[in-house]
Amino acid sequence: MITIKTYIPILRWRPAERKALEKIFQQDRESITPLMEFVMPAPSTKKQDGKTIITKTSKEKFLEVLPNVSKNLKSCGQNTVFIDVHLLESTIRASSLEQILSSSNELNLFLIPVIYIIPVTSTGADMATRTIAINYAKSSGHGLCIRIDKSHLEEEGLPSHITDFVKDNGLDIENIDLLVDLRVIDQDTTAENIARQLAQLPDLKKWRSFIVSGGVFPKDLTEFIPGKAHELNRLDWQLWNAIRETTLSRTPLFADYTIQCPNYERIDAIGSVSVRYTNDDKWWIFRGKKPGLINPKTKEKGPGLEQYIDHARTLTGKSFSKFYKGADYSFGDTEIARIAASDNKKPGNAATWLTIGINHHITLTARQIASPAE
Secondary structure: OOOOEEEOOOOOHHHHHHHHHHHHOOHHHHHHHEEEEEEOOOOOOEEEEOEEEEOOOHHHHHHHHHHHHHHHHHHHHOOOOEEEEOOOOOOHHHHHHHHHHHHHHHHHHHOOOOOEEEEEEEOOOOHHHHHHHHHHHHHHHHOEEEEEEEOOOOOOOOHHHHHHHHHHHOOHHHHHHEEEEEEEEEOOHHHHHHHHHHHOOOEEEEEEEEEEEEOOOOOOOOOOOOEEEEEEEOOOHHHHHHHOOOOOOOEEEEEEOOOOOOOOOOOOOEEEEEEEEOHHHHHHHHOOOOOEEOOOOOOOEOOOOOHHHHHHHHHHHHOOOOOOOOOOHHHHHHHHHHOOOOOOOOOOHHHHOOOOOOOOHHHHHHHHOOOOOO
C-alpha cells in the first residue's frame, strides 16, 4: 500500500538535487515523499572564431541521460516518488514519461523495496502525456497525482472539471493525490483566502492525499546587496501553519520548493557566490559577488569561489551561533563545517552549495513537521 509522507519537497531532476536527497539521514527520510520535476539541461557549447557554437542541444543531452533515470531514482533512496515532466520540451514530454515509467517497472523486478513511482499530471495537460500517466496509474496500481495551479482555483467550473476528469478516466479517487500548487507566495497570500478556495474542491476527505505547495524565493538574488547577510521570511511555511488553524475540513500535507524559485527558468550564466541557509521561520542569505569580475577602474580581478569559505565561516561563527544547527545536524551542515575549517582551501562551487542548502532545508523541514518542538 502506498503512503504519502508528511513532507513533499519539490526538486528539479539535476545532480545537485539528487545528491541532496541521497544524503538525507534515514530517520528524516521516513517523513518525505519527493516530487521530481524533469527539466531540460543546458546545451553544450564551445567557442569558435569568437562565436559560441552549440555542439549538443538541450534535447540531445536529455535524451542521452534518459535511459539512466530509473537507476538514479534508486540512488535517491526513496520507496515512493512523484515524477512530473511538464517542464520538458513538448516534443519529447510524452515519450520521456513513457520511457521513465517502463524502465522503472523493469528495474523494480530486481529491487527490494520496490520504488513506487506516481506520475503527476493536470486536467489541462496535453492528451498524449495525460493518457500515458493515466494508463500507468491504473496498470501499476500506484495511482496518480493531479496538480492544480493557483490560477485555476478561482475558476467556477473547477470542482466539476476535476470530478469529471476522475470519472471519465475510470480512476479511483482514493488512489489519487490532489496537489494544489500556489507557486509564488508573498505577503498578500492569506490563509483565510486560500482556505476558502481550497474548500471549494470536491471530496477533500476522499483523496489518498491532499497537498498544498508553494515557494518564496525570487528567480535570482539581485535584490539583495552583495557582501551582507539578509533575512527572507519563510512565508510558505507560515502560510501552511496558518491554514492548519482554519476550519478547512482536511489539513493538507506540506510541499515546498526548498531554497529555489517556484517558477523554473534555466539560467546558464554564472551567478553570484551566495549561500542560502534555512532557519526555523526564515532563511539567511549570504550574498557574494559574481566570481572574477574585473573592476573597470583599477582593472583588478574581484573575489572568486573563495567567498564560499567566508560565508561558511560567518555562518558557523559567533554571530550566527544560534542559527547554525551544528555539524551533526545533516549532511549539509557537516559540509558547511568542513568548508569553514581553518585549514580548508576548497570552497566548492554552486552545485556543491545547492546540495548543501537543499539537504539542510529538507532535514529541518522534515523534523519540523514530524515534531512541533523542532
